[in-house]
Protein backbone atom coordinates (compact mmCIF):
# COMPACT_ATOMS: atom_id res chain seq x y z
CA UNK A 320 0.00 0.00 0.00
CA UNK A 321 1.42 3.39 -1.02
CA UNK A 322 0.89 6.35 1.30
CA UNK A 323 -1.16 9.20 -0.28
CA UNK A 324 1.46 11.82 0.59
CA UNK A 325 0.69 15.51 -0.01
CA UNK A 326 -2.87 14.68 -1.02
CA UNK A 327 -6.15 16.42 -0.19
CA UNK A 328 -8.57 13.50 -0.02
CA UNK A 329 -12.29 14.10 -0.20
CA UNK A 330 -14.15 11.18 1.38
CA UNK A 331 -15.35 9.46 4.53
CA UNK A 332 -12.78 9.30 7.30
CA UNK A 333 -13.00 5.56 8.01
CA UNK A 334 -13.10 4.57 4.34
CA UNK A 335 -10.11 6.72 3.44
CA UNK A 336 -7.99 5.92 6.50
CA UNK A 337 -8.10 2.22 5.52
CA UNK A 338 -5.97 3.17 2.51
CA UNK A 339 -3.11 4.59 4.63
CA UNK A 340 -0.34 2.08 5.48
CA UNK A 341 0.53 1.02 9.05
CA UNK A 342 3.30 2.98 10.83
CA UNK A 343 3.46 5.81 8.29
CA UNK A 344 2.40 9.01 10.11
CA UNK A 345 4.59 10.96 12.56
CA UNK A 346 1.99 13.40 13.87
CA UNK A 347 -1.79 13.35 13.61
CA UNK A 348 -3.51 16.60 14.53
CA UNK A 349 -7.24 17.03 14.44
CA UNK A 350 -10.30 18.72 15.73
CA UNK A 351 -13.25 16.37 15.22
CA UNK A 352 -16.82 17.59 14.86
CA UNK A 353 -17.91 18.41 18.46
CA UNK A 354 -21.48 17.11 17.97
CA UNK A 355 -22.85 20.54 18.79
CA UNK A 356 -25.27 20.80 15.89
CA UNK A 357 -22.89 22.98 13.86
CA UNK A 358 -23.80 23.67 10.29
CA UNK A 359 -21.21 21.58 8.41
CA UNK A 360 -21.47 21.15 4.67
CA UNK A 361 -21.78 17.30 4.63
CA UNK A 362 -22.00 16.00 8.21
CA UNK A 363 -24.78 15.47 10.77
CA UNK A 364 -23.38 17.20 13.87
CA UNK A 365 -26.22 16.13 16.18
CA UNK A 366 -25.67 12.40 16.70
CA UNK A 367 -26.77 10.40 19.76
CA UNK A 368 -23.84 10.86 22.17
CA UNK A 369 -23.16 7.12 22.42
CA UNK A 370 -23.15 6.72 18.62
CA UNK A 371 -20.86 9.74 18.34
CA UNK A 372 -18.33 8.24 20.78
CA UNK A 373 -18.48 4.79 19.15
CA UNK A 374 -17.87 6.33 15.72
CA UNK A 375 -14.86 8.30 16.92
CA UNK A 376 -13.39 5.34 18.79
CA UNK A 377 -13.10 3.58 15.42
CA UNK A 378 -11.25 6.62 14.09
CA UNK A 379 -8.81 6.60 17.06
CA UNK A 380 -8.09 2.89 16.50
CA UNK A 381 -7.21 3.58 12.85
CA UNK A 382 -5.09 6.55 13.94
CA UNK A 383 -3.08 4.33 16.26
CA UNK A 384 -2.53 1.80 13.48
CA UNK A 385 -1.08 4.36 11.05
CA UNK A 386 1.17 6.20 13.53
CA UNK A 387 4.86 5.27 13.57
CA UNK A 388 6.19 3.99 16.91
CA UNK A 389 6.71 7.12 19.02
CA UNK A 390 4.29 9.01 16.73
CA UNK A 391 1.98 11.55 18.34
CA UNK A 392 -1.69 12.37 18.18
CA UNK A 393 -2.65 15.94 19.12
CA UNK A 394 -6.41 16.02 19.66
CA UNK A 395 -8.09 19.39 20.00
CA UNK A 396 -11.31 19.27 21.98
CA UNK A 397 -13.25 21.33 24.50
CA UNK A 398 -15.94 20.50 27.02
CA UNK A 399 -19.24 21.38 25.39
CA UNK A 400 -22.28 23.06 26.94
CA UNK A 401 -22.29 25.72 29.63
CA UNK A 402 -25.56 24.93 31.36
CA UNK A 403 -25.44 21.22 30.52
CA UNK A 404 -21.72 20.55 30.79
CA UNK A 405 -20.46 17.60 28.68
CA UNK A 406 -16.88 16.57 29.59
CA UNK A 407 -16.21 15.19 26.13
CA UNK A 408 -12.42 15.58 26.66
CA UNK A 409 -12.58 13.07 29.53
CA UNK A 410 -14.49 10.59 27.38
CA UNK A 411 -11.89 10.90 24.60
CA UNK A 412 -8.99 10.48 27.06
CA UNK A 413 -10.58 7.31 28.44
CA UNK A 414 -11.11 5.94 24.93
CA UNK A 415 -7.53 6.65 24.03
CA UNK A 416 -6.14 4.91 27.11
CA UNK A 417 -8.47 1.96 26.50
CA UNK A 418 -6.94 1.46 23.03
CA UNK A 419 -3.43 1.59 24.48
CA UNK A 420 -2.25 5.10 23.61
CA UNK A 421 0.02 6.84 26.12
CA UNK A 422 -1.40 10.11 27.44
CA UNK A 423 1.57 12.49 27.25
CA UNK A 424 0.16 15.86 28.17
CA UNK A 425 -2.63 18.34 27.83
CA UNK A 426 -2.08 21.80 26.45
CA UNK A 427 -4.48 24.56 27.42
CA UNK A 428 -5.36 26.59 24.35
CA UNK A 429 -6.47 29.84 25.94
CA UNK A 430 -8.68 31.69 23.46
CA UNK A 431 -9.76 34.63 25.59
CA UNK A 432 -13.23 34.80 24.12
CA UNK A 433 -14.82 36.12 27.32
CA UNK A 434 -15.61 39.57 25.94
CA UNK A 435 -18.64 38.32 24.05
CA UNK A 436 -20.19 36.46 26.96
CA UNK A 437 -23.87 36.61 27.80
CA UNK A 438 -24.36 33.33 29.72
CA UNK A 439 -23.70 34.36 33.31
CA UNK A 440 -26.22 31.97 34.90
CA UNK A 441 -27.25 33.61 38.17
CA UNK A 442 -25.34 36.91 37.86
CA UNK A 443 -23.58 37.97 41.08
CA UNK A 444 -25.20 35.16 43.03
CA UNK A 445 -24.02 31.71 44.09
CA UNK A 446 -27.49 30.34 43.28
CA UNK A 447 -26.41 28.90 39.88
CA UNK A 448 -23.50 30.82 38.31
CA UNK A 449 -21.90 29.57 35.06
CA UNK A 450 -18.24 29.16 34.20
CA UNK A 451 -17.74 29.94 30.52
CA UNK A 452 -15.00 27.92 28.87
CA UNK A 453 -12.59 30.47 27.41
CA UNK A 454 -10.15 27.68 26.56
CA UNK A 455 -9.90 24.41 24.66
CA UNK A 456 -7.57 21.45 25.17
CA UNK A 457 -5.02 19.88 22.92
CA UNK A 458 -4.65 16.37 24.37
CA UNK A 459 -1.41 14.76 23.27
CA UNK A 460 -1.01 10.98 23.05
CA UNK A 461 1.75 8.79 21.70
CA UNK A 462 2.01 5.26 20.36
CA UNK A 463 4.43 2.62 21.67
CA UNK A 464 6.58 4.84 23.85
CA UNK A 465 7.37 8.51 23.88
CA UNK A 466 10.49 8.90 21.77
CA UNK A 467 10.26 9.84 18.10
CA UNK A 468 13.33 8.81 16.14
CA UNK A 469 14.75 11.30 13.67
CA UNK A 470 17.86 13.11 12.61
CA UNK A 471 18.78 16.03 14.91
CA UNK A 472 19.75 18.09 11.85
CA UNK A 473 16.04 18.04 10.88
CA UNK A 474 14.96 19.49 14.24
CA UNK A 475 14.19 23.05 13.16
CA UNK A 476 12.59 24.56 16.25
CA UNK A 477 14.47 27.56 17.63
CA UNK A 478 15.57 27.85 21.24
CA UNK A 479 13.07 30.69 21.80
CA UNK A 480 10.21 28.70 20.26
CA UNK A 481 11.08 25.59 22.25
CA UNK A 482 11.09 27.48 25.53
CA UNK A 483 7.85 29.29 24.73
CA UNK A 484 5.94 26.24 23.46
CA UNK A 485 7.03 23.96 26.31
CA UNK A 486 4.92 26.09 28.66
CA UNK A 487 1.58 24.27 28.37
CA UNK A 488 -0.64 27.38 28.49
CA UNK A 489 -0.89 28.65 24.89
CA UNK A 490 -2.54 31.97 24.24
CA UNK A 491 -3.64 31.80 20.60
CA UNK A 492 -6.62 33.89 19.44
CA UNK A 493 -9.29 32.04 17.43
CA UNK A 494 -9.17 32.20 13.64
CA UNK A 495 -10.96 35.19 12.15
CA UNK A 496 -10.53 34.19 8.47
CA UNK A 497 -13.05 31.37 8.34
CA UNK A 498 -13.05 30.49 4.62
CA UNK A 499 -16.74 29.51 4.84
CA UNK A 500 -16.11 26.96 7.65
CA UNK A 501 -17.73 27.15 11.13
CA UNK A 502 -14.64 26.05 13.10
CA UNK A 503 -11.22 26.40 11.44
CA UNK A 504 -7.93 26.11 13.35
CA UNK A 505 -5.72 29.20 13.72
CA UNK A 506 -2.44 28.56 11.88
CA UNK A 507 -0.40 29.53 14.95
CA UNK A 508 -1.79 26.60 16.97
CA UNK A 509 -0.82 24.11 14.27
CA UNK A 510 2.58 25.74 13.71
CA UNK A 511 3.44 25.22 17.39
CA UNK A 512 2.39 21.55 17.35
CA UNK A 513 4.26 20.78 14.15
CA UNK A 514 7.47 22.51 15.22
CA UNK A 515 7.41 21.05 18.73
CA UNK A 516 6.53 17.47 17.83
CA UNK A 517 8.06 16.73 14.40
CA UNK A 518 11.27 16.82 12.39
CA UNK A 519 11.49 18.46 8.96
CA UNK A 520 10.30 15.97 6.32
CA UNK A 521 7.93 14.11 8.70
CA UNK A 522 4.35 13.26 7.70
CA UNK A 523 1.54 15.22 9.37
CA UNK A 524 -2.06 14.04 9.07
CA UNK A 525 -5.51 15.50 9.72
CA UNK A 526 -8.45 13.12 9.29
CA UNK A 527 -11.05 15.89 9.76
CA UNK A 528 -9.03 18.42 7.79
CA UNK A 529 -11.73 21.01 7.01
CA UNK A 530 -10.27 23.96 5.14
CA UNK A 531 -6.75 22.53 5.28
CA UNK A 532 -5.01 24.41 8.09
CA UNK A 533 -2.85 21.40 9.00
CA UNK A 534 -1.95 20.74 5.35
CA UNK A 535 -1.15 24.42 4.77
CA UNK A 536 1.13 24.74 7.80
CA UNK A 537 2.81 21.39 7.03
CA UNK A 538 3.63 22.75 3.56
CA UNK A 539 4.96 26.01 4.97
CA UNK A 540 7.19 24.16 7.45
CA UNK A 541 8.56 21.60 4.96
CA UNK A 542 6.65 18.61 6.29
CA UNK A 543 4.53 16.26 4.17
CA UNK A 544 0.79 16.10 4.76
CA UNK A 545 -2.28 13.93 4.29
CA UNK A 546 -5.67 15.60 4.55
CA UNK A 547 -9.10 13.95 4.64
CA UNK A 548 -12.49 15.68 4.79
CA UNK A 549 -15.91 14.60 3.65
CA UNK A 550 -16.91 17.99 2.25
CA UNK A 551 -16.10 18.77 -1.38
CA UNK A 552 -16.38 22.46 -0.64
CA UNK A 553 -13.86 22.42 2.25
CA UNK A 554 -11.49 20.16 0.26
CA UNK A 555 -11.57 22.64 -2.62
CA UNK A 556 -10.65 25.44 -0.20
CA UNK A 557 -7.85 23.29 1.25
CA UNK A 558 -6.53 22.47 -2.22
CA UNK A 559 -6.45 26.14 -3.26
CA UNK A 560 -4.72 27.06 -0.02
CA UNK A 561 -1.99 24.46 -0.48
CA UNK A 562 -1.52 25.28 -4.19
CA UNK A 563 -1.04 28.94 -3.31
CA UNK A 564 1.67 28.11 -0.76
CA UNK A 565 3.47 25.78 -3.18
CA UNK A 566 3.46 28.38 -5.97
CA UNK A 567 4.68 31.11 -3.59
CA UNK A 568 7.48 28.79 -2.44
CA UNK A 569 8.60 27.92 -5.94
CA UNK A 570 8.50 31.59 -6.95
CA UNK A 571 10.67 32.57 -4.00
CA UNK A 572 13.21 29.79 -4.70
CA UNK A 573 13.28 30.98 -8.34
CA UNK A 574 14.08 34.52 -7.15
CA UNK A 575 17.00 33.37 -4.98
Ligand SMILES: C[S@@+](CC[C@H](N)C(=O)[O-])C[C@H]1O[C@@H](n2cnc3c(N)ncnc32)[C@H](O)[C@@H]1O
Nearest residue numbers: 331332352362503504527528529530532548549
Ligand atom coordinates in the same frame (compact mmCIF):
# COMPACT_ATOMS: atom_id res chain seq x y z
C1 LIG B 1 -14.03 20.87 13.51
S1 LIG B 1 -14.00 20.67 11.79
C2 LIG B 1 -12.28 20.73 11.39
C3 LIG B 1 -11.81 22.07 10.94
C4 LIG B 1 -10.33 22.15 10.56
N1 LIG B 1 -9.51 21.93 11.73
C5 LIG B 1 -9.93 23.48 9.87
O1 LIG B 1 -8.95 24.11 10.28
O2 LIG B 1 -10.60 23.91 8.92
C6 LIG B 1 -14.46 19.01 11.52
C7 LIG B 1 -14.48 18.55 10.06
O3 LIG B 1 -14.84 17.17 10.01
C8 LIG B 1 -15.43 16.92 8.74
N2 LIG B 1 -16.15 15.62 8.77
C9 LIG B 1 -17.29 15.32 9.42
N3 LIG B 1 -17.65 14.04 9.22
C10 LIG B 1 -16.69 13.47 8.45
C11 LIG B 1 -16.47 12.18 7.93
N4 LIG B 1 -17.34 11.17 8.13
N5 LIG B 1 -15.35 11.96 7.20
C12 LIG B 1 -14.46 12.98 6.96
N6 LIG B 1 -14.62 14.24 7.42
C13 LIG B 1 -15.71 14.49 8.17
C14 LIG B 1 -16.33 18.14 8.54
O4 LIG B 1 -16.63 18.34 7.16
C15 LIG B 1 -15.48 19.27 9.15
O5 LIG B 1 -14.78 20.01 8.18
